[in-house]
Amino acid sequence: MPPNEPPWGKKNNEGPPDLDEILRKIQQKFAGLFGGRRTPAGGPPSGLNGNAMFGGTLIFIVLLIIAVWLASGFYIVDEGRRGVVLRLGKYLETTMPGPRWHVPYPVEAVEVVNVSEVNTVEVGYRGNPKNKQPQEALMLTDDENIVDVQFAIQYTLKSPEDYLFNNNRPKDNVLQAAETAIREVVGKSKMDFVLNQGRSEVAARVKVLMQQILDRYKTGINVTTVSLQSVQAPEQVQASFDDAVRAGQDRERFKNEGQAYANDVVPKARGVAARLFEEAAGYKQQAVATAQGDSARFKSVLSEYEKAPAVTRERMYIETLQQVLTNTSKVIIDQKAGNNLLYLPLDRLMQITGPTSSSTETLPKTSATEPAVVPAPVVPEPSRREGIRSRDREGGR
Numbered sequence: 001m002p003p004n005e006p007p008w009g010k011k012n013n014e015g016p017p018d019l020d021e022i023l024r025k026i027q028q029k030f031a032g033l034f035g036g037r038r039t040p041a042g043g044p045p046s047g048l049n050g051n052a053m054f055g056g057t058l059i060f061i062v063l064l065i066i067a068v069w070l071a072s073g074f075y076i077v078d079e080g081r082r083g084v085v086l087r088l089g090k091y092l093e094t095t096m097p098g099p100r101w102h103v104p105y106p107v108e109a110v111e112v113v114n115v116s117e118v119n120t121v122e123v124g125y126r127g128n129p130k131n132k133q134p135q136e137a138l139m140l141t142d143d144e145n146i147v148d149v150q151f152a153i154q155y156t157l158k159s160p161e162d163y164l165f166n167n168n169r170p171k172d173n174v175l176q177a178a179e180t181a182i183r184e185v186v187g188k189s190k191m192d193f194v195l196n197q198g199r200s201e202v203a204a205r206v207k208v209l210m211q212q213i214l215d216r217y218k219t220g221i222n223v224t225t226v227s228l229q230s231v232q233a234p235e236q237v238q239a240s241f242d243d244a245v246r247a248g249q250d251r252e253r254f255k256n257e258g259q260a261y262a263n264d265v266v267p268k269a270r271g272v273a274a275r276l277f278e279e280a281a282g283y284k285q286q287a288v289a290t291a292q293g294d295s296a297r298f299k300s301v302l303s304e305y306e307k308a309p310a311v312t313r314e315r316m317y318i319e320t321l322q323q324v325l326t327n328t329s330k331v332i333i334d335q336k337a338g339n340n341l342l343y344l345p346l347d348r349l350m351q352i353t354g355p356t357s358s359s360t361e362t363l364p365k366t367s368a369t370e371p372a373v374v375p376a377p378v379v380p381e382p383s384r385r386e387g388i389r390s391r392d393r394e395g396g397r
Contacts, residue, residue, distance in 0.1 A: 069104050070104065072104045072105070073101050073102050073103060073104040073108075074099065074100070074101050075099075075100055075101070075102070075110055075112075076098070076099050076100070077095055077096065077097045077098060077100060077112060078097060078112075079097045079116075080097070080114060080115065080116030080117075081097065081112050081113060081114050081115065081116070082094050082095065082096070082097075082112070082113050082115050082160040083095035083096075083100060083110050083111070083112050083113075084110065084111040084112075084113060084160050084161055084164055085102050085108055085109075085110055086108060086109045086110070086111065087103070087107065087108045088107065088108075089109075091161055091165065092108065094160055094161060095110075111160075111164055113157060113160035113163060113164065114157070115156065115157045115158070115160060116156065117156065117157075118154050118155070118156055118224065119154070119155055119156070119170075119171070119174075120152055120153065120154050121152070121153040121155070121171055121174045121175050121178060122150075122152050122153075123136055123137075123149075123150070123151055123152070123153065123175060123178050123179055123182065124136045124137030124148070124149055124150035124151065124229075124230075125137065125150045125229070125230075129150055129229055129230055132148075132150070136179060137149055137150055138234065139182065139183055139186045139187070140186070140187060141186055141187065141189060141190060141191045141194060142187060142188055142189055142190055143190050143191055145191040145233075146233075146234055147186065147191060147194055147195065147231060147232070147233060147234075148230070148231070148232050148233065148234050148235075149182060149186060149194075149228065149230070149231050150228070150229045150230040150231075151178075151182065151203070151206075151226060151227060151228045151229055152225075152226075152227050152229060153174060153175075153178050153210070153223060153225070153226055154223075154224050154225040154226075154227075155174060155221050155222060155223045155224055156221075156222050156224055157220055157221060157222065158220060158221070158222040159218075159220030160220065161220070162218045162219060162220030163219065163220035163221065164220075166217065166218045166219055166220065167219055167220070167221075170219065170221065173214070173217070173219055173221070174210075174214070174219075174221060174223075177210050177213040177214055178206070178210055178226075180209075180213060181205075181206045181209035181210045181213065182202075182206050184209060185202055185205045185206050185209065186202070189202065192248075194231060195231055195232070195233070195245075199228050199231060202228065202231075203226045203227065203228050204226075206226050207223055207225075207226040210223050210226070211223050301316075
């Protein structure tokens with residue numbers, strides 16, 4: 001080949017290489033490898049065996065097909081997925097994420113299952129809570145009332161092989177299990193419990209019961225969330241039910257108000273009772289101490305009286321009279337001597353307000369010839385009785 005000639009045998013870069021010529025060269029190489037003779041550049045010689053060339057081409061095609069077939073066995077499992085390998089339709093193994101290879105079809109096949117995807121099934125409605133499904137939503141409670149329940153189920157896969165081999169329609173299985181579980185839970189509960197305070201407990205019980213049903217059938221499904229979207233009375237009785245709910249709320253409010261009032265009054269009453277109890281206990285101690293003191297004083301007086309009765313009796317009389325007269329404003333004057341004395345009204349003098357008073361009280365004037373009028377001494381009744389008793393005792397002696 002001349003040095004200025006293009007490598008594919010064309011002059012002046014007239015066009016791309018001839019495909020027939022390239023194929024012919026490849027055939028010659030394969031024919032040489034398997035015992036044939038190479039074809040010269042000008043064309044095959046007259047004595048070349050055509051069968052050898054055909055055989056080389058056939059082997060090349062077969063090897064190419066085998067390589068492509070073997071290459072088709074490579075596959076990649078993404079994160080969050082699992083590859084289930086089947087050999088002649090029978091489960092062989094489950095492969096983890098990453099590049100993998102298996103014997104190509106039809107010997108082995110791979111089913112890639114997404115185990116991280118969260119699937120949702122709606123019960124009692126479809127898409128929008130207003131789009132109700134009465135045959136799924138209406139349920140009978142334990143007290144023979146009807147409630148309208150709408151809820152959603154979210155689930156993932158925990159066993160790819162069980163999910164593939166034991167499920168025909170997975171979402172239908174989840175729907176039927178959810179409906180069975182919710183009807184059993186609601187059927188064993190009261191209407192007020194389902195509608196008000198028991199919603200979270202109902203959802204938890206439905207989740208547990210659903211999981212038990214799905215595990216019993218080996219579906220490979222894991223229930224993650226059960227959320228109640230709407231729980232209410234049927235539309236036909238919704239107005240009456242709302243009135244009943246408001247009445248229940250008013251009842252609870254009144255109970256709370258009464259409890260708050262009791263919490264305010266009862267501690268105060270208990271405090272007053274405790275104070276009165278303490279006061280009574282203090283009065284009791286005071287009375288007992290006073291009685292004990294009086295008793296001790298009486299005993300001491302008695303001992304002195306037994307030693308000198310007359311002197312003790314006279315001293316007691318004088319002390320009693322002094323105690324009584326200390327609290328009175330009267331003046332007692334002895335008139336046995338017959339002297340005429342002026343009466344000085346000390347009680348009125350004691351009532352004078354003081355030196356700042358603008359009015360002065362005029363004292364009554366008495367003549368020297370008039371006898372002084374002195375009121376009778378006022379002796380308390382107990383003192384008088386004591387005096388009488390003392391005189392009686394002296395007379396008896």
